[in-house]
Amino acid sequence: MHILKLIFRNALRHKLRTALTILGITIAILAFGILRTLVNAWYSGVEASSSTRLISRNSISLVFSLPLSYKEKIRQIPGVKGVSYAIWFNGTYISEKNFIPNFAVEPKTFLELYPEYLLPEDRKTAFIRDRKSAIAGRKVAERFQWKVGDTIILKGTIFPGTWEFVLRGIYYGAERSADETQLFFHWNYLNERLKKTTPRRADQTGVYIIGIDDPDQAAEISEAIDKTFKNSLAETLTETEKAFQMSFVTMTQAIVTVIQFVSFLVIIIIMAVVANTMAMTARERIGEYAIMKTLGFGGWHIAILILGESLIITITGCVFGIILTFPTAEYFGKTMGSFFPVFSVSVITIFLDIAAAFFVGLLAAVFPTWRAVRIQIADGLRRIG
Amino acid sequence: MENSNQPIVTIRNLTKSYRRGIQVIPVLEHINFDIPEGEFLALMGPSGSGKSTLLNLIAGIDKTDTGTIMVGGLDITSMTETELARWRATNVGFIFQFYNLIPVLTAFENVELPLLLTWLSRKERRDHVEMALQMVGLADRMDHYPSQLSGGQQQRVAIARAIVTDPTLLVADEPTGDLDRISAEEILELMARLNREFGKTIIMVTHDPHAAERAHIIRKLEKGILNAHSQTHL
Ligand SMILES: Nc1ncnc2c1ncn2[C@@H]1O[C@H](COP(=O)(O)OP(=O)(O)OP(=O)(O)O)[C@@H](O)[C@H]1O
Ligand SMILES: [Mg+2]
Numbered sequence: 001m002h003i004l005k006l007i008f009r010n011a012l013r014h015k016l017r018t019a020l021t022i023l024g025i026t027i028a029i030l031a032f033g034i035l036r037t038l039v040n041a042w043y044s045g046v047e048a049s050s051s052t053r054l055i056s057r058n059s060i061s062l063v064f065s066l067p068l069s070y071k072e073k074i075r076q077i078p079g080v081k082g083v084s085y086a087i088w089f090n091g092t093y094i095s096e097k098n099f100i101p102n103f104a105v106e107p108k109t110f111l112e113l114y115p116e117y118l119l120p121e122d123r124k125t126a127f128i129r130d131r132k133s134a135i136a137g138r139k140v141a142e143r144f145q146w147k148v149g150d151t152i153i154l155k156g157t158i159f160p161g162t163w164e165f166v167l168r169g170i171y172y173g174a175e176r177s178a179d180e181t182q183l184f185f186h187w188n189y190l191n192e193r194l195k196k197t198t199p200r201r202a203d204q205t206g207v208y209i210i211g212i213d214d215p216d217q218a219a220e221i222s223e224a225i226d227k228t229f230k231n232s233l234a235e236t237l238t239e240t241e242k243a244f245q246m247s248f249v250t251m252t253q254a255i256v257t258v259i260q261f262v263s264f265l266v267i268i269i270i271m272a273v274v275a276n277t278m279a280m281t282a283r284e285r286i287g288e289y290a291i292m293k294t295l296g297f298g299g300w301h302i303a304i305l306i307l308g309e310s311l312i313i314t315i316t317g318c319v320f321g322i323i324l325t326f327p328t329a330e331y332f333g334k335t336m337g338s339f340f341p342v343f344s345v346s347v348i349t350i351f352l353d354i355a356a357a358f359f360v361g362l363l364a365a366v367f368p369t370w371r372a373v374r375i376q377i378a379d380g381l382r383r384i385g
Numbered sequence: 386m387e388n389s390n391q392p393i394v395t396i397r398n399l400t401k402s403y404r405r406g407i408q409v410i411p412v413l414e415h416i417n418f419d420i421p422e423g424e425f426l427a428l429m430g431p432s433g434s435g436k437s438t439l440l441n442l443i444a445g446i447d448k449t450d451t452g453t454i455m456v457g458g459l460d461i462t463s464m465t466e467t468e469l470a471r472w473r474a475t476n477v478g479f480i481f482q483f484y485n486l487i488p489v490l491t492a493f494e495n496v497e498l499p500l501l502l503t504w505l506s507r508k509e510r511r512d513h514v515e516m517a518l519q520m521v522g523l524a525d526r527m528d529h530y531p532s533q534l535s536g537g538q539q540q541r542v543a544i545a546r547a548i549v550t551d552p553t554l555l556v557a558d559e560p561t562g563d564l565d566r567i568s569a570e571e572i573l574e575l576m577a578r579l580n581r582e583f584g585k586t587i588i589m590v591t592h593d594p595h596a597a598e599r600a601h602i603i604r605k606l607e608k609g610i611l612n613a614h615s616q617t618h619l
Contacts, residue, residue, distance in 0.1 A: 003501065009489035291485045294446055295499045295546075296474025298467060377446040378438075381481070 003301070007308035010285070018313060021277045025317025025360070026324065028270035029353050033325035034332065035263035036349040041340035042256055045248070048177035048342070049241035051215040053113060054222055056208040057244075059237040062088075065204035066234050073228055074208060079221045081213050084109035085205035087187060091154030091163055093144070100140055102154065102183040104190040113211045116174040123148070123169030131189055134165035137180035141170045152183075159190065161197075177342055210238070267356045274364035278310050282368030289372045290380025299373035306372060310365035311358070318357030322350060393554065393586050394420035394443055399452035401438055412438050416452070416611050418604075422553075425580040425587045427600035434606045436590040437558055443588060444477050444556045445469045457553060474502050478547030478585075480557035480576075484539040486531040492518065492542045493527040499550050517545040521575060537568030544575060548585070555579065557589040561596050573599045 011018055056074070058064035065087075074083050087104040107128045111117065119127070119135065127135050136146060146152065146167055154163045165185050173180045187205070194202040212221055222238035229236045239247075282289075289302045325345055333343030399416040402409050412435040420426055428436050441447040443454060445461045446469075453462050457476060464472060479485075486495045496517055500510045518524050521541040531539050540560060547555055557576065561569035577599050579585045589600060597603045604611060 005494075006487070006490065013489060287485070288487055291481075291487070292498070293470065294444075294473065294479050296470045296502050298470055378441050381441075381446075381485075 003304065004308070007305055007312060010281075010305065011309045011312045014281075017277060017280075021274060021313055022317040022320065024273050025270055025314055025357065026320040028266045029318050029321025029357065030324050030328060031266045032263050032356060033321065033345060033349050033353055034328055035259050035266070036352060037325075037329050037332075037343060037345050038340075039256055039259055039263075040346055040349070041343045044177055044340065044342035045179065045245045046242055048116075048175070048179060049245045050116075051218070051240060051242065052212055053241040054210040054212060054218060054225070054238050055241050055244040056210060056222075056225055056236045056238040057206070059226070059235040062206070064234065065201075065206055066208065066236065068203045068205055070208065070229065070236070074210060074225055077221065077224050077228065079212050079214065079217050079224075080210055082109055082113055082211035084113050084209045084211075085187065085207065086110065086209060087190065087204075087206040089154070089159065089185075089190070090157045091159075092157060093152070093154055098144070100136075100183050101179075101181060102185070104187040105184045106187050107184070110184065110209070113209050116178040117171040118174050119169045119171045127168040130166060130168055131186050132164065132166055133168035134183055134185035135169040135171055136167060136183045138170055138172050139180040140183060141167075146170070159194070159201075161193070163190075165189075176344065179342070208236075209241075267360065271360045271364055274310065274314060274360055275367065277313070278306065278364045278368045281309065282306055282372050286372060286375060286380050287383050290375065290377050290383075293377045294381070302372050303369045306369045307362065307365045311361040314357045314361035314364070318353055322353050325349075325353075391422055392419040393422040393424075393457055394418070394588075395453075395455040396443070397453050397455075399439075399442065399454065400450045401435070401442060401447075402450055413442075414610060418611055420586065420588065422586055423580070423584050424602065425577065425600045426589065427597035427603045428588060428590045428606060429592070429594075429597055429603055430606035432592075434608060436606050439606065440556050440558055440588060440590050444479065444554075445473050474499060475550060476552050476554060478544075478550070478552040478555040480540070480543055480547050480555065480560045482559040482562040484531070484536070484543045484563075486539055486542055486546075488531050491528050491530055492523060492534065492545075495531070495542055496545045496549050499546060503550070513549050514545075517549040518542070520548065521545045535568070536564050537571055540564065540568070540572050541575065544572070544579075548579065548583075553586060555585050555587045557587065559590055559592065561591065561593060569593070569596065 056066070056070075058066055068085070071083055071085065074080060084106050086106075089102045089104050091102050092098070093100050111119070111124060111128075117137075123135070127133050134152060136152075140146075148167055148169060150167045152165045152167055154165070156163055163185075171180070191202055210221070210225070212218060218240050222240075225238045226236050289305075292302065293299075329343060329345045333340065336343065396416055396418040399413055399418075400411070401413040402411040404410070416439065428440065430436050438447065442449055443456065445456075445464070449462050453460055455461070459472070461469065461472065486492075487498065490498065493514055496514045497510055500513060503510075505513065515524065515527075518527055521544050523538060523541055523545065526534060526538060526542075531542070534542065544560075555576070560576070561572050564572065573596055576587055576589070580587050587600075589596070591597050
């Protein structure tokens, strides 16, 4: 026999109590994991953004556009490798519920600046050639079961009317962090219609996307761009793509903080539950610990018994929790895919799960251990019978 | 008893009191007491007279206020907690009124428990445990859990646990207090045998005059004072 055997048998003594405690930990770890994944998903746009891309927008607000004539001027600024432009179109597919991020872009330069969106060569040319075409990310195509050649109709919101596109390609993300939920179509297609309907809105773009060679030069190039358009009708505000994405996230920073806080709260609550279980357990066994001490076992033997039992319970719960986290995250990813382009459990989350389980297991055992170790044998024996 | 004039336990000027709040309750007062090696001694006396307290002190699981207790030539009152634990593990076997087996361990595992503190190999441990269980006549019940054994059988497992480390001193606090007459008789016979054949020194606290008759000496404790006039059999 090994002392481990005694620890296991002790853990199985009150099967219902142990099972319920394990269930509690499983749920806590699951909740913790999902909440952490949610926070990660929130920041995924930032993570995915490249440090070799700058975004230039109207300095007043994103709502205002920039003239297309800036393109050539930006291209001439030293350090700039390529320039593309995009408009946040915000068209609705069938119903408002089906949120798809969609943009009007200049296809050729756009795809050059976003090498993480992978598209077979022939599809790419087909997209660039066909003025009325669009490409969509893998996830969104799967979600609506779109195939290449399908006609997709968007209802305009910012730009009224009905807009028809032929799907010429489905792109894949080169990295896991790449957003596969978007739809892109030709800026030209939008512009031509605007020329006819509302000429004053034509020949404009929402943002410029600027490719640079050296990320270390981002600040200087941004400054150079903004200086070029200083005192013109539309001044620019240029920043790295990361900073640009971040400005969306910070709007909801408070919510993220609350979620993070709740995720740790869950751990603290489960710690109280496990501590209670261990306190009950140790109290019931005070007599047995006294007997073991009588036989010559030391305080640290008793400590191992209690700590070991506590850890077995928390680690078991943790393992179940981690196992359940993956399918749950996948489910969430599917149902909320359009809000969170990337919803996957990170390795760090798993590490945090394990660390939390150890932390809870150790801390919950501290007080009962201290009491059991401290008790006088004669007093402990007196409690039997 | 060849060594009977050489005491294994020597108690000098022992006092012990308990504190309950600010109240001090004297339990044992100026006890002077020798127990020769190989003795089978019964400690009797009314409830609350301090029998268990005295037994616990001799066995090294309680602390004296003043006085010394020498066991086997060692002053156990000057030992640290850790030293005492190690000393108990090899020198004292304990038998309690309520058997005090670990319920989640089988008879075999309960007896093996004290051996986990030794350097014996798995096989050596197995041999020792089997021998001890054989001695108490329970070799066929090794895989039973305490709840599957009668009171008398549980007490025999407890005795096997007490002797498995081959200690010189066995202490028993009302070992038959919870048993019917026949089971009690078996336990007493077993203890007498351990004393007779294996030379174990036994100190047994008991209320039962019938049980006390199995001992060689009966000492009476009255209000914390050891009665000088003890009956002696043999
Ligand atoms: N931990 C303690 N705290 C306070 N008082 C105690 C403690 N242990 C024992 N006592 C008191 O010391 C006295 C002697 O107790 P002890 O258990 O030694 O008696 P006993 O002779 O074994 O009695 P019994 O025959 O009922 O077992 C009693 O009055 C008891 O209440
Ligand atoms: Mg007593």
